[in-house]
Amino acid sequence: MKPFQYLRPTGVDAAVRDLTAQPDAAKFIAGGTNLIDLMKEHVEQPTTLVDINRLPLATVEELEDGGLRLGALVTNADTAYHPLVEQRYPLLSKAILAGASAQLRNMATNGGNLFQRTRCYYFYDTSMPCNKRHSGPSQGPAGCGALHGYNRIHAILGTESADGNVHCIATHPSDMCVALAALEAVVRVSGPQGERTIPIADFHRLPGDTPQHDNTLRPGELVTAIDLPANGFSHYNSYLKLRDRASYAFALVSVAAALELERSDASGDQISAARLAMGGVAHKPWRKTEAEALLVGQRPTPDVFGRAADALLDGAQGYGHNTFKIELAKRAIVRALSQAAKLEPTE
Amino acid sequence: MQIQVTVNGKTRKSEVEDRTLLVHYLRDQLHLTGTHVGCDTSSCGACTVHVDGVAVKSCTLLAAQADGCAVTTIEGMAIQDSPTTSQLHPLQEGFKECHGLQCGFCTPGMIMTAADLLKHNPNPSEAEIREALEGNICRCTGYHNIVKAIQWAATHSTKPEPNQQEEPVVADEHLFTNDVTTGEVVETH
Numbered sequence: 001m002k003p004f005q006y007l008r009p010t011g012v013d014a015a016v017r018d019l020t021a022q023p024d025a026a027k028f029i030a031g032g033t034n035l036i037d038l039m040k041e042h043v044e045q046p047t048t049l050v051d052i053n054r055l056p057l058a059t060v061e062e063l064e065d066g067g068l069r070l071g072a073l074v075t076n077a078d079t080a081y082h083p084l085v086e087q088r089y090p091l092l093s094k095a096i097l098a099g100a101s102a103q104l105r106n107m108a109t110n111g112g113n114l115f116q117r118t119r120c121y122y123f124y125d126t127s128m129p130c131n132k133r134h135s136g137p138s139q140g141p142a143g144c145g146a147l148h149g150y151n152r153i154h155a156i157l158g159t160e161s162a163d164g165n166v167h168c169i170a171t172h173p174s175d176m177c178v179a180l181a182a183l184e185a186v187v188r189v190s191g192p193q194g195e196r197t198i199p200i201a202d203f204h205r206l207p208g209d210t211p212q213h214d215n216t217l218r219p220g221e222l223v224t225a226i227d228l229p230a231n232g233f234s235h236y237n238s239y240l241k242l243r244d245r246a247s248y249a250f251a252l253v254s255v256a257a258a259l260e261l262e263r264s265d266a267s268g269d270q271i272s273a274a275r276l277a278m279g280g281v282a283h284k285p286w287r288k289t290e291a292e293a294l295l296v297g298q299r300p301t302p303d304v305f306g307r308a309a310d311a312l313l314d315g316a317q318g319y320g321h322n323t324f325k326i327e328l329a330k331r332a333i334v335r336a337l338s339q340a341a342k343l344e345p346t347e
Numbered sequence: 348m349q350i351q352v353t354v355n356g357k358t359r360k361s362e363v364e365d366r367t368l369l370v371h372y373l374r375d376q377l378h379l380t381g382t383h384v385g386c387d388t389s390s391c392g393a394c395t396v397h398v399d400g401v402a403v404k405s406c407t408l409l410a411a412q413a414d415g416c417a418v419t420t421i422e423g424m425a426i427q428d429s430p431t432t433s434q435l436h437p438l439q440e441g442f443k444e445c446h447g448l449q450c451g452f453c454t455p456g457m458i459m460t461a462a463d464l465l466k467h468n469p470n471p472s473e474a475e476i477r478e479a480l481e482g483n484i485c486r487c488t489g490y491h492n493i494v495k496a497i498q499w500a501a502t503h504s505t506k507p508e509p510n511q512q513e514e515p516v517v518a519d520e521h522l523f524t525n526d527v528t529t530g531e532v533v534e535t536h
Contacts, residue, residue: 106403
């Protein structure tokens with residue numbers, strides 16, 4: 001690991017000042033579970049680390065509107081096992097516990113989870129071309145090794161830039177963020193221009209022709225909390241994660257499904273609200289309100305779920321090794337919705 | 348930079364490079380070599396230690412991040428029953444009784460992860476044990492006897508967890524861990 005300067009501010013404003021002083025060369029560190037690995041591999045080479053662990057951002061607070069504010073420095077483990085999260089946002093607990101391992105969840109923070117970088121093998125290997133890693137010759141050549149390489153784990157949606165070219169087919173690796181997308185969480189940030197909020201759907205971005213940017217934060221901005229809206233879809237939800245082995249792997253496809261069901265007449269239930277988000281298929285958690293609209297007002301049946309799956313996967317494109325993901329994702333959506341509606345059991 | 352870390356009950360004040368990983372601090376500066384480095388990329392779990400009571404991977408943690416924290420390593424798991432002797436922790440006994448190790452490389456990490464599990468869930472099912480071990484890789488055993496060892500410990504766990512004890516713990520005749528702990532701050536270079 002290359003040497004760096006280590007700073008440890010105790011306030012949010014001081015942390016933002018420390019980072020803004022050298023926006024291209026400094027990084028925040030919280031749990032560090034991904035950043036330190038990236039620094040060992042020389043994928044990230046910050047010259048300054050601003051350790052934010054002493055900032056007062058480690059609380060879970062109830063909001064007046066019935067929502068919940070998750071401090072950026074609350075660990076993933078403490079969040080997943082928090083009684084209010086388990087009770088009101090079980091989808092979030094399930095998604096967090098589907099990711100990483102106990103030791104990493106003990107260290108990783110909610111804020112840091114948003115900044116996980118892709119696990120694309122070409123991104124990690126500095127001898128291979130990568131447009132996401134590339135910002136100068138010290139970080140390897142430009143290009144995309146995955147596009148015509150081994151791309152089993154890569155994206156099938158949202159890969160084209162405005163000019164029709166594909167610069168990056170990396171996926172966002174987080175499980176937690178898929179649940180946050182389904183729950184319509186809001187990210188609170190503090191920066192040189194003050195505080196602002198960003199809906200989770202606008203926090204991460206598609207690669208376009210600037211895949212080096214994972215998110216829409218401005219230089220120097222620090223995530224301080226994640227707000228969950230009051231409706232946690234706590235009765236009907238499922239997080240289904242499909243991967244190459246049963247544990248400790250990133251998702252090939254994951255689905256966060258959440259429903260509200262109402263008894264419409266003697267013959268059965270009707271869907272009154274629906275949320276559907278996918279992980280492992282794009283540069284950000286993949287959600288389309290059009291797909292959810294196809295579910296509302298319908299009975300929860302596999303046919304209805306299949307139509308929503310088709311809508312969510314509209315435009316999907318494989319790159320060879322990952323083409324199987326399109327069919328896998330369709331079936332995963334139908335199964336996750338069936339589990340959420342309690343038509344089939346979760347394992 | 349200077350850090351102060353309480354390791355296995357003894358407070359250490361040390362000068363470390365900013366980029367020093369906790370596992371290298373423990374092994375190279377404190378000579379606590381029971382914590383192993385396997386993959387060095389937070390995958391295998393051989394480097395698992397407890398920081399402020401929870402299991403973490405010490406190869407992906409700066410020593411600076413542990414400044415001010417209490418760290419327990421495998422050397423701190425045995426329970427001191429007199430000023431000069433100590434008993435193995437039930438998990439250590441369990442691994443011995445159930446043949447839970449072959450080469451032994453993963454064992455310290457397995458025990459530290461299992462200790463965290465048993466603290467939250469004193470009677471885990473086989474499935475819960477296997478799930479808890481997802482961040483610890485063993486190339487020898489096929490995991491069956493590791494699961495049995497943890498089940499053994501769960502049924503023989505009458506002793507208090509070391510970090511809940513008043514008295515600091517002493518493990519073996521290790522250069523550092525057999526020092527009688529006095530509560531003083533020891534400068535380590």
